[in-house]
Amino acid sequence: MYPPRFKYEAPDTVEQAIELLRQGQGEAKVLAGGQSLVPMMKLRFAAPEMLIDINNIPGLAYHGADPDGTYRIGALCRHVDLEKAEDLAEQQPTMAAAAPLIADPIVRTRGTLVGSVCHADPQGDWASVMSSLGGSIVAQGPNGRRSILVADFVAGPFQNVLRPDELAIEAVVPAPVGTRAGSYLKLERRVGDYATVGVAVSLEFSGNEVARAGIGLTSVGASTINAGEAAQELVGDDLNAGAIERAADLAAQASRPRTDHRGSEAYKRHIVATFVTRILSNLRLTIQEVA
Amino acid sequence: MTIDEIKIGGLGASRSRVEDNRFVRGKGNYIDDISLPGMLHMEILRSPLAHARIKSIDASAAWAIPGVRLVLTGELMASRNLAWMPTLSYDTQAVLATDKVRFQGQEVACVVADDPYIAKDACEAIIVDYEPLAAIVNPTQAMADGAPIIRDDKENQHDNVIFDWEIGDKDGTDRAFADADVVSELELHYPRSHPSPIETCGSIADFDRSTSKLTLYMTSQAPHIIRAAVAMVAELPEHMIRVVSPDLGGGFGNKVPIYPGYVVSILASILLERPVKWIEDKTGNLISTGFGRDIYLRGQLALRKDGKILGVRMHADSDHGAFFSDAQPSKFKIGLLHSAFACYDIPAAHLTARGVYTNKAPGGVAYRCSFRVTEAMFFQERMVQAAADDLGIDQAEIRRLNFVRDDDFPHRTPFGFLTDSGQYRKCLDIGLEAIGYEDFLKEKQEAKKNGRLLGIGISTMTEPLGAGNSREYDILGIKMFDSAELRVHMTGKAILRTGAKSQGQGHETTWAQIVAHELGIPAEDIVVEEGDTDTAPFGMGTYASRSTPVAGAAVSMVSRKIRAKARKIAAHLLEVSEEDIDWELGRFFVRSSPDTGVTIQECAMAAYSNVPDGMEPGLENNAYYDPPNLTWPFGCYITTVEVDPETGVWDVLKVVAVDDCGVRINPMIVEGQIMGGLAEAYAISSMQMITFDEQGNCVGSNYMDYLLPTAWETPGFELHEVVTPCPHHPIGAKGVGECATVGGPAAFVNAVLDALKDTGVRNIDMPLLPDRVYEALTEHHDVSGAPPLRTGS
Known part of the structure; x- marks a missing residue:
């Protein structure tokens, strides 16, 4: 693959990533699993000036339920982690049904749920799953965190409402009422x-x-x-x-x-x-x- | 002591593939693995439009990028008389466009740079000013009154027709139709598909000014044809051209033609005096290189009430894209389409064919088939199915009734082929037994009561493989024989070279098995080399399942020449006359004293140390083999499916394949070939197509849109075999590499249509995507043509 020239950064903390996003002024892209972004760069449909690889940031690969039932999926949780999570069928049956249907096994090994929702491809599976669950994306910027309903987060084809200096930290499914x-x-x-x-x-x-x-x-x-x-x-x-x-x-x-x-x-x-x-x-x- | 032929890896041994030792270790040597000192990298700028006049090309910004060594345009090529090149079908093809672009993806300019990133950046910096023209994307548009003329570069080309061709007996066929009780008709489209080898095309041209020698590393299934073509087109002397085809990551017909990238890389290397590497990307491969099929077929069967076929009429409108560059024998304009109905005993047949230019990529290669045989067999089996339905006759019975009988060989087909062997009924019966035909018909009726739709489809085929005898088969006048050269070393080990070129077929394994069979030298003692024109003897290459029928026969024949010389040496060693010795595998012995003998290895040592007086030393030879006829394998494929009436999704329940490819050299490799072929047949019938929108934009330009089935969706296959040896091949083998791809698709399509039988639907064109099946099922009409331009009728 021969993409156009780009700058590559691999920060160790969320704060560094956000600072790099600020410097990128909208021309930087976050690399998590890369299963959509990298093919687009290969075809030169996407030509970001900077890639911010967040894979070195510890503590983002989690998924699981809080004591009250709120379910959280970190920005580096791979599709395969959800596919293989044994308690998912009980806790999140819709997600459990979708996880093995995401792309193919190769993509599932690298790709992430949060990245998929951020990519906002109308053909992406996770955004509709999260939307049906009333889920949100938690975005962190220089001034702290905010939560955005997935239904509002997706602004159009391949568009989300993140600000240029915000990083999507996790996806959250609210605690069930039944x-x-x-x-x-x-x-x-x-x-x-x-x-x-x-x-x-x-x-x-x-x-x-x-x-x-x-x-x-x-x-x-x-x-x-x-x-x-x-x-x-x-x-x-x-x-x-x-x-x-x-x-x-x-x-x-x-x-x-x-x-x-x-x-x-x-x-x-x-x-x-x-x-x-x-x-x-x-x-x-x-x-x-x-x- | 008699040698066990299976133990030495001879005929019939399912020996592991020796080439896999390097492939599974990642040690294969593919074109992109080769790196030469001082090598530069070439990238192609392709047309975004299907049909447009080029007003200007401004490459100044590309030249300005540091690291750019050369920008080549049509103008530069024209100054060297290389803007156009001849095709394998006596047409011309643009190397780099000068006047117009004629398909999306056509080569417009090339950049040579220090690395591929710079080359790609520089391609994007070239500004081309296009004046768009109306695009033609199918034969109907091409033949319409007032259609824009695509090939206005050619004098005397006043329309978009390439050829009108016919074969068969028109009057006799008309008489057969006059006598018919019933006439069945069918019209269908075999969609454009792509051979799509995992490895794309590429080349490294290395012109050395000091020796005047051009070494061309390239992905070619037929390196010797390339050497001849380069000698003629580039006007380089043939002895100063060395073509090396290294390991190939698949070919399937795609790597037979000559592509502009190869030609430009050669000129770039000559101009720059440095090696120039070009590696095509996947989209480039899918949108610009040799496709398969894309043919509209219609026909009629003249039938007696009892199902006997009295005559056939066929017409083909074939879409060749912008340049007629089919790789096929010169004599036949529409390949071997007239092999249709060869397994049926039909008194009269007539075929007409018209080829047209369109604004689509050129090619028309024999994608895993012997020159349009896939289209022929698909149409044959769909047509026979339609006839059975029209007459209300069982689909197995109508085939059984019309098959050429086992004792009717040799049999002259209505189009003039001579088939020579087969047991067609036996293959069908084995297939029916394996699928559980009668039980399935009952199950189908039961299921219907519960609203479930089951279907069963049969397809049979006989394929003319192994082009071919030199009377009828040539490419650009070069006769389609093949060759082998065998050198036996003094310790009894050997090297074998052939003019064929393996792309995954396993020649390194099977050729050694043929030598082992002929000479008794263990297969592991024989190394096989192909693909280097400086060392391998001349051959026409590997495609159209011709390697075993032709090159494989040459391997037998050269081994027999070696054996004949070894016999003389044996007589000398045994001190008896040649007439007094006999041969058993690996050993000559005195007839009257069987315990007294010499092994082939002892003969080999003597060839270098103790030859009889007057005999040349050494034990090596070569053989050029011109086959007396084609080989005629037979296959019967039966499939059962269930269609979901709510979605049109269909699942394969069972696939049974019965193949008769004569004597099997390596049964494991044969089975692998059949499974691979069936997977491709399933893909073509269910999901695969390259289609075009009204502007001529290619839909199917990458693996997200052009679908290769994976192990997840590919059904399992149950394989059976029948062996009817080929009467003229030295070891009785027939071609097999493509049979299942050729015969398979109709089994899947016939099965789905059988499930839909009550709707009266006669045809759904491939691929049978769920939406098309659902439309046919709910609206009770045929679904024809290539989406999104397809029409319901």
Whole structure:
């Protein structure tokens, strides 16, 4: 690979990284897993003046739940760490379903969840998963930290709302109000291909009743889509067939796919509805079995 | 003591591949591993547009970058009479564009610099002023009235048609159709695919002014053809050209043609008097080098009610891109497309073909097939399937009914080929048994009641492999024979060289096995060398599954020459006359006294130490082999699938392959070839395509868009074998490297269409992506053409 000339820095602390970002004045890029950035530099689609490699910064590779159930994923937590985390299915079922579907095993070994969300590729899986969970990104700048909802964090295709001198430190999923359930389905032409369509559904149950719901859609718009109306349709009710059908319709309506070599607009909408229905129907079966 | 042939790694031994010793250790020597003192690096600037007039090229900013040694444009090439080069199909191809660019990715300029980073930066600094022209991306557009003429560089080219060609018996075929009870029709597109070797193309040209010798290291499947072509095009004397093709990371037909990068690197080295390395990137490989297929086929079968095929009509519109540079035998304009229906006994056939220029990359290489045979067999098996459906006849039965019978060989096909051997029914029966045909049909009916869609697809093929006999097969007039040279050293060890060039086929292993079979010298005592034109004998290279049929036969023949001389030496050593000795593997003995004998190794020592009076010392020879006919392997591939009616996603349940490639030299390597071929067949049928938008932009220019299947999605394969020896090959072998790629796709497509049979859908063009299957399933119509330009009908 022959990218244009760039400066390479590998700071040891978050503070140094932030200082380098400040110096970079918007022309610096953070290198975590590099699984999107490096190919883009190779194709010369991206030509940052400076790469700030954060892999030497200790203490960012964590993932896990706080005592209150808040789930945190550090900026250097690799996809593979989540894929192999044994308690993830119980604590974060939607994430557990998505982790083995991220790209291919090679990418999963290096790539990071936080980096994927920051990259804001509308075809990225994690942003829709985090969006369905009501997750946030914690950004740190010279003046401290702030938390930004993923739904607000993604500003458009390959755009996020980080300021030039802010570093994304972690992703945070808020503590649940009920029992978590959820899944992620992805239609892809081949392992490692971008999704033709991806659907993330995250629910929290209070008894048989849906107390909280989120639906995130991958690859069916110019950026990750949060199908809030569709999710709202499920709240306050048991997961009955009527609610599932209405949610599936609304999710399909919320999608904004384009016809391309992966499929037609109509087909992709149909897959959104089919996947929402499949996930919810399966969850209903599981709940009925538990009950 | 009789030698156990398997133990010495002879015929039939599944010996581990000797080349893997270095490959698995990362010690292979590929083009990019070679570094010469003072070597410079070349990068190509490619056209972003599919069709445009070049108004001006300003390279001053590139020249100004420190470390830039040379900027080459079409103008510079033209001053050396090298702006255009001849193709292997008697056309011309631009080396660097002078007047127009004719496809996206075409070579416009090259920069030679101290390192590849500088070269790439400097390419970006070249300013090209283009005047965009309307792009033509398919044959329909190319042949439309008033279509812009792509090749306005050629005198007498007043449209976009390259050739109109026909073969067969038109009148006889018309009569067959007049007698038909039923006529079945089918129209389809075999999409553009790419051989896509993992290693891209590249070269290092090293012109030494002091010796006037050009050494060209390059990725070529046919180094000797390259030497001849360079001698003719660059007007360098042939003895001053040495082409070295080192280890190749795959070829699949992609590394047969001559590409502009090679030519420019040669001129750059001559001008700069330093070695110049060019290594193509993956996108460059996918968008500019030899593609496969891209052909529109339509045809008809004249049928009797009982399923007997009386005649065939076929027409092909083939899209060759901007330059007609197919690598194929000169005599046949559309390759061996007329090998279609060769395994069926059909009295009459007629084929017409039209080739056109479009604003797409040139190529039309034989991607893992013998010159358009893949398209021929795919169409044949889709057509037979359609006929079975039209007549309501079982798909296995219609094939069985029409197969050439075992005792009908040699058999003249309706297009004039002479097939010589096969057991077609037996292969089909083994396949049906293995897949559990009758049970599956019942299971399918049961599943239907529960809304599940199961399907089964059959495909068969016989492939004309091993071009070929010199009466009919040549490239640029050079006859398509091959050669081998064998030197047996005094201790009985040997070196074998051939004019073929392995790209992963395992020649270093299998050639030694043939020598072991002929001479009884253990395979491990024989080293095999290929790819260096200064040392290897002349040969036409490795492609179209021709190496075992032609070069492999030459290995047999040269070994037999060695054995003939060794026999004379043995007679001398045993002090008997030649007529009184017999041969068993590795040993001559006195017929009347079998315990008295000499080994081939003892003969080798004597060849250098104790030859009979009047005999030349030494034990070496060469053989040029001109095969009397092609070889005709047969394959039967059967696949079962389940289609998800809600998404159009289809899963492969089982794949059974029955291959008859004659005698197998190394069964393990043969099985590997078949599995690799089936993986490619699955890829082409399910996910792979290089398509173009209306502006001629290539969709499929990298591995995110052009999909190679991985172990994750590739189904498992169950392999079976039948052995019908080739009657004319010295050891009875037939070609096999490509059979499964050729015959496989139709099995997958037929299976999916079988699952959709109730919808009345007759065709979905490959790749059978889920959206296309879903559209056919829900809207009950064919889905044809290349997306995004495809149309429902």
